[in-house]
Amino acid sequence: MTQHPQRLTIRRPDDWHLHLRTGAMLRAVLPHSAAQLGRAIVMPNLVPPVITAAQAETYRAEILGALPAGSRFQPLMTAYLTDGTDPDDLEAGKKAGIFTAVKMYPAHATTNSAHGVTDLEKVAPCLDRMAKVGLPLLVHGEVTDQKVDIFDREAVFIDTVLPKIRNRHPDLKIVLEHITTAEGVAVVRKYGPTGKLAATITAHHLMINRSSIFAGGIRPHLYCLPIAKRETHRLALREAATSGEPWFFFGTDSAPHPIGAKESACGCAGIYTAATAVELYTQVFDEEGKLDRLEAFTSLNGPAYYDLPPNDDTITLEKSGLTVPDILDIDGKTAVLPFRSGERLDWRLV
Numbered sequence: 001m002t003q004h005p006q007r008l009t010i011r012r013p014d015d016w017h018l019h020l021r022t023g024a025m026l027r028a029v030l031p032h033s034a035a036q037l038g039r040a041i042v043m044p045n046l047v048p049p050v051i052t053a054a055q056a057e058t059y060r061a062e063i064l065g066a067l068p069a070g071s072r073f074q075p076l077m078t079a080y081l082t083d084g085t086d087p088d089d090l091e092a093g094k095k096a097g098i099f100t101a102v103k104m105y106p107a108h109a110t111t112n113s114a115h116g117v118t119d120l121e122k123v124a125p126c127l128d129r130m131a132k133v134g135l136p137l138l139v140h141g142e143v144t145d146q147k148v149d150i151f152d153r154e155a156v157f158i159d160t161v162l163p164k165i166r167n168r169h170p171d172l173k174i175v176l177e178h179i180t181t182a183e184g185v186a187v188v189r190k191y192g193p194t195g196k197l198a199a200t201i202t203a204h205h206l207m208i209n210r211s212s213i214f215a216g217g218i219r220p221h222l223y224c225l226p227i228a229k230r231e232t233h234r235l236a237l238r239e240a241a242t243s244g245e246p247w248f249f250f251g252t253d254s255a256p257h258p259i260g261a262k263e264s265a266c267g268c269a270g271i272y273t274a275a276t277a278v279e280l281y282t283q284v285f286d287e288e289g290k291l292d293r294l295e296a297f298t299s300l301n302g303p304a305y306y307d308l309p310p311n312d313d314t315i316t317l318e319k320s321g322l323t324v325p326d327i328l329d330i331d332g333k334t335a336v337l338p339f340r341s342g343e344r345l346d347w348r349l350v
């Protein structure tokens with residue numbers, strides 16, 4: 001690769017952490033991801049959540065039915081782990097090709113997590129079975145104790161909860177989703193070489209820090225969970241993502257909410273990045289002078305961790321610039337505001 005390429009062809013990326021929602025929202029946002037990606041790990045935090053293999057099969061059919069004609073995009077389905085989840089159903093779902101992974105939300109940690117896990121002991125039989133049949137555990141890694149400062153909840157989870165899971169289930173593959181801290185980077189570096197721990201990193205956590213949320217006034221569209229941390233953490237995430245190390249990979253956590261639900265006295269957590277996900281990551285790798293490592297992060301490391309082949313086709317990016325789309329209409333009554341809406345990015349998908 002030349003030092004300052006104007007054009008870049010890489011294997012088609014996958015998104016290992018995506019919220020597609022359902023109904024009109026799904027129909028509006030899915031074309032964005034389907035245009036860029038080969039596959040995506042689809043998060044199960046619907047209302048009600050996607051708990052069983054039968055529910056995941058119904059949800060997958062809805063997604064496939066909402067795809068633009070001719071799209072080869074493949075949704076990879078996840079189970080929402082609850083205290084009452086049946087290990088046999090997880091195993092059957094895995095064997096039937098329905099489940100790719102299982103998502104654990106500590107109860108009340110984030111958007112639509114009320115049915116999440118209250119006690120690790122209760123899900124131990126599920127985690128044992130997942131290790132046995134090869135279903136990775138994807139974790140929203142924040143403690144829910146409201147006495148713990150919101151900016152510390154990820155680091156405390158890594159310190160106190162993650163070791164319990166790892167020690168009790170040493171053969172379980174774990175993905176720490178959307179890491180936001182230097183502590184997250186360090187623990188994944190430490191245990192990544194065992195093949196049992198990896199992390200997704202979002203585009204927005206590579207671009208914003210906690211001051212961004214208050215720049216000139218409160219900016220509800222930059223509120224997500226885990227919340228963005230100090231600048232030192234953003235820099236640690238950028239270094240990790242662009243390091244080429246195989247345990248860090250693409251996961252947007254693109255999480256659309258209607259504008260009215262964001263611009264509210266009690267606004268929802270979630271940032272919508274799917275409209276320009278690949279362009280946002282490319283911008284970061286270019287700024288870091290690491291475009292030669294973009295493909296590993298976007299298209300190779302994720303499939304390798306999930307024991308899947310990389311996509312067989314490619315995408316091409318051009319350094320001709322792009323204006324991030326403005327408000328995305330959902331159903332004539334509600335709309336979503338994409339991250340960096342109306343701003344210029346350096347790269348665009350050809």
Ligand SMILES: NC(=O)N[C@@H](CC(=O)O)C(=O)O
Nearest residue numbers: 019110111224225255269270
């Ligand atoms: N990331 C977020 O801020 N929100 C996600 C939930 C999640 O991934 O934690 C959502 O579903 O809106």
Ligand SMILES: [Zn+2]
Nearest residue numbers: 110140225226
């Ligand atoms: Zn989450």
Ligand SMILES: [Zn+2]
Nearest residue numbers: 019043253255
């Ligand atoms: Zn998420």
